[in-house]
Amino acid sequence: MRRRAHEPSALPAAGAVEIGARTLTFPHSLASSFAVVGYPRDVGAGWLEPLLAYPGRLDVSLHIEPIPPAVAAMRLRRQLARLESASRSDAEHGRLQDFGTEAAADDATELAAGLAQGHGRLFKVGLYLTVHAATDEELTAEVERVQALAASLLLDAQPTTFRALQGWITSLPLATDAIRLRRSFDTTALAAAFPFTSPDLATPVGDTAVLYGVSASGSGVVLWDRFAQDNHNSVILARSGAGKSFFTKLETLRLLYQGVEIAVIDPEDEYARLARAVGGTYLRLGASGVRWNPLDLPTGHGAADDVLARRALFLQTLIATMLGTPITPQDRAVLDAAILAAYAAAGITTDPATWTRPAPLLADLVTALQAQTGGEELARQLAPYVSGSYRHLFDGPTTTSPAGHLIVFSLRDLPEEIKPVGTLLALDAVWRRVANPRDRRKRLVVVDEAWLLMREPEGARFLFRMAKAARKHWAGLAVVTQDAADLLASELGQAIVANAASQILLRQAPQAIKTVGDAFDLSDGERQFLLTAERGEALLIAGPASRTAFYATASPEETELITSDPAELARLEPGQAPAFTTGQQDEEGDPL
Incomplete structure (x- = not known):
């Protein structure tokens, strides 16, 4: 794993590098490398995030080499023997107990037990840092900052004295460790080194975690698992054009990767290409020939x-x-x-x-x-x-019954006057599947533009009951709306928000920011962030002390499936007929 704060320039030509004891001098910059030789005993998730999010130009290189289990077991036995021998020698000669040796012996014993039970493996890990600057004065200041940051993480970063060139080469993406100052890591400690969770989110992440995006405060990523929270519900609030539907479709697609069954209430026919691509069921309520009893x-x-x-x-x-x-x-x-x-x-x-x-x-x-x-x-x-x-x-x-791993109820063909009725019918059909005691599985129900249903008292109460009971059936409810003020103005709307463990806020309108800020206890900085956020920038809230800002990112293939930007849609091939279930049937009763 390697991180560079800025795009690398072209490699210098031969003879253009001056090699010093601790620095390399390039035609327009200098560099100094360090090897981490000391680590804390215990580390938490994302413990490398402060280094990866360093605002200066810093290369972080992590070299990993697995140790064969037989070799690892033999080395652990030797290490335990040495530590035990040292402890007995101290006792025989009346010396004070070495607590460092005792702690090392406990760690080695725990590692050996986990290795014998197959709970993990051992790896040789080398961690190296290379600092870049334009002048000697800037390099000295940057080196001091990086060493202070490493010390705050209980990392002992030592300069690669008389091996400056080897230190720089080791930091390049060449998979070459020319320094070879390594430390043994077990699987848990090594996994925690990767920036797969934000340090601002003190919440568990399970096997259905999905990538939400890149942290807005650093280079780490934000992974979130709604099914590992107290409940599996979410609310997504944003003004029109802020990217809420794009983010919702992105999470939907990535949850499908994890085997989660998803049902979507789609008022604007935005999920057609996604349903077609993944072989989902697409029901166009209101289309010719579609009936619903x-x-x-x-x-x-x-x-x-x-x-x-x-x-x-x-x-x-x-x-x-x-x-x-x-x-x-x-x-x-x-x-x-x-x-x-x-x-x-x-x-x-x-x-x-x-x-x-x-x-x-x-x-x-x-x-x-x-x-x-x-x-x-x-x-x-x-x-x-x-x-x-x-x-x-x-x-x-x-005419047809909803079934499949992705079920989309399109309401676009319904008259505006009966869209709340269509939404309620779709939710009822979904709830029948969710509440089926003979078919327990992880499910997510997405209600896009939920204000259509919330403006009807009976519809709002139905949505509230679903939000309260979904967790008992291993399901989550995702409420997506652009009318944040209207949602928060009603008691049922506030109750739906209170029953959502995952709360995602995108850009807000100035007229609604006070209501949203008071409802979610936002700081002045968070309110300003939501007022000026670009499309796709969001704030994830999972409790008073667990929140982080991120930018939703998608691959080009994912973007093609989920975008609703007219400029991007114009580049797609026109006239694509949806090759998926539309809700109509032929004479034999099979879906068209």
Whole structure:
């Protein structure tokens, strides 16, 4: 591993380098090299980060050579024998106990036990530093700063006296260790040397960690595992154009690498290329020929006697969202009776044997409402969804069921008036999979532009219940919105934020920064960072004492799949037909 603060210039020509005892003089700069010969007994994750983030021109070179297990075991036995012999000699001659020797013996014993049990390996590690400057005075000052920084990390950095050329060569990316001042490291200590976690994040990282980006305060990277936190939820707040959708799609793609099943509520048709590339299921609610029956009962769910009752409760929430107003207790009672009557007319009762029968349609529910005393007004208000302009999504059985490792519900084809309804239907379908006790796996539910659902009281309550219960089903909820002030202004919105262990803030509007700053207890510096952040720059918050700023980075291949920048999209080939499930079926019932 090697880090350079600036791009290296061309290598000097032969004869252009003057070699001194401790320095090399190039035509336009000087360099001095150091070898680390002393290390602290215990190190934490990212312990090399201060050196890697040094603001000057500093090369950090880490040379690693594995030691064969047989050789490592033999050397450890010899080391233990020497330490034990020294301790016995001191005891026999009445000398005071050498605590350094005792500590070394304990470490060697622990290493030998771990090696014998196969918990790790030993490596020869050489750590070298090369400082560059333009003049002698600058080099002297830089050397003092680097040595002071190394000393603060309990590292003993010694100059490569009379081996200045070898020290510089060792720091080049040539995989050549010309100094060979090495120290034995075990697997844990060596892994902690790599900048795979930010020192500002005092939180665990598990096997589903994903790369969020590069630290804004150094050259390290920010790795984050939402499934290793207290809960697996997240909120992503940003103004329009700050890069929140890009970051969300980037995390989605990288979580797919880790085997996490993901469902996305996509209001703007931004996940089409991503779904096509990974073979996901793409459901275009509102497209021609796509039908969705909200009265479908979950089959093969593994639930017991309350499936019908739960469906009736959800339908009350859905119809309240359709009507745009809360349902009164009197209307709720009438609606509940009509729902049960519609199922009974289709031959479906509380008997589980009847749950596989074809479910009634929304039109059947309206008919049942008309037959109920006091249900005429509800039936009249639901007419647009049965016989009016919004009927196309509900006037037939469901055309396809969501399945796969990536499920995307596109709402772009839905009229604006029923997008909250489509969002609620999609979330309900996702929740059926999440709550399935016979299919436990890591899942993530992404609700992009969550303000569409949060503006509806019933929809906000449904989202809140999902945020509270997702952890129990090994799932996480990612709420993405650009209306931070509106989200934080409601009690349910504040509760959703409070139930999110991962909080990501991108650039904020000046009108919302006070509300956001107070809600997340941001310092003045953090508020200024969010006001001036470039696209893709973000602040990750995981508690009062665990937060870091980073810049989301993606490879060119990832960018091509997830970008929504019109300039970049214009360079892609036009007219690409989506070769994935659209929600339509052929005559035999197979997805198109």
